[in-house]
Amino acid sequence: MQLDVVSLFPEWFDWFSTQRHVRNALARGHEVRTFNPRDWTPLSGGQVDDTPFGGGAGMVLRVDVMDQALRGIYGQDPVDLRTQRRVIALTPGGRMLDDAFVDELAAEPAITLLCGRYEGFDERIVQHFASDAVSVGRYVLSGGELAAMVVMDTVLRKQPGALGHAESSLEESFSRALGGDPEYPHYTRPAEYRGWKVPPVLLSGHHEEIAGWRRMRSHERGVVGPTARPPDPEITERRRPGGPD
Numbered sequence: 001m002q003l004d005v006v007s008l009f010p011e012w013f014d015w016f017s018t019q020r021h022v023r024n025a026l027a028r029g030h031e032v033r034t035f036n037p038r039d040w041t042p043l044s045g046g047q048v049d050d051t052p053f054g055g056g057a058g059m060v061l062r063v064d065v066m067d068q069a070l071r072g073i074y075g076q077d078p079v080d081l082r083t084q085r086r087v088i089a090l091t092p093g094g095r096m097l098d099d100a101f102v103d104e105l106a107a108e109p110a111i112t113l114l115c116g117r118y119e120g121f122d123e124r125i126v127q128h129f130a131s132d133a134v135s136v137g138r139y140v141l142s143g144g145e146l147a148a149m150v151v152m153d154t155v156l157r158k159q160p161g162a163l164g165h166a167e168s169s170l171e172e173s174f175s176r177a178l179g180g181d182p183e184y185p186h187y188t189r190p191a192e193y194r195g196w197k198v199p200p201v202l203l204s205g206h207h208e209e210i211a212g213w214r215r216m217r218s219h220e221r222g223v224v225g226p227t228a229r230p231p232d233p234e235i236t237e238r239r240r241p242g243g244p245d
């Protein structure tokens with residue numbers, strides 16, 4: 001898979017590419033490339049953005065700059081490019097990333113991630129150059145770089161060999177193997193700590209019972225919610241300003 005990132009801050013990805021699972025993926029022939037649209041801007045002084053029509057705060061990434069950048073990188077009209085590879089505009093209001101969507105993206109041979117900054121993209125970039133608009137959550141980040149890393153991380157760790165153990169990305173939260181539910185809880189040594197005991201079934205050595213227990217806990221978390229824990233009234237009281245302590 002070829003993962004390309006178009007960002008005004010390509011150096012952010014230097015650290016990302018040194019992470020173990022990313023290095024593993026790169027060693028297996030996957031590719032991460034970064035491009036700065038400023039390198040192709042037709043405007044003077046490296047300008048890439050402009051004030052919004054209609055007024056308002058902030059600056060908007062220009063459609064002509066993105067057009068030139070994508071043409072420079074791929075040697076073709078970006079309107080056609082999106083029919084040949086996934087071109088994702090990262091935007092808070094886009095399609096929410098979830099495990100099923102990650103599976104879909106992980107099967108692609110090539111993806112381009114467009115990172116916005118400031119007020120975001122001129123809408124014509126999303127409409128005419130992108131195949132998808134993707135959000136990593138209903139909140140606003142300062143730029144698309146962290147969102148791009150979320151997409152890249154989730155997609156790359158699904159590639160065979162990226163993780164240490166081949167099976168570790170199969171039975172994870174929200175996977176098909178767990179029926180879309182969050183993962184069951186894990187425990188390790190010591191078996192008892194400060195009076196907190198590991199569920200005995202996990203120490204029993206009965207693989208079927210363990211698998212059944214895990215399915216139950218996973219399903220419970222899917223029904224109740226990811227933490228499967230109601231708020232503890234004692235903790236809430238302690239945190240209250242002027243509360244005990």
Ligand code: SAM
Pocket residue numbers: 089090091092093114115116117118119120121134135136137138139140141142143144145147
């Ligand atoms: N004015 C925009 C709005 O209210 O929707 C927010 C722009 S944000 C400060 C700048 C850039 O960060 C966006 O263009 C997008 O690329 C990226 N971004 C911020 N939050 C994001 C999210 N939740 N998912 C994906 N990208 C996000």
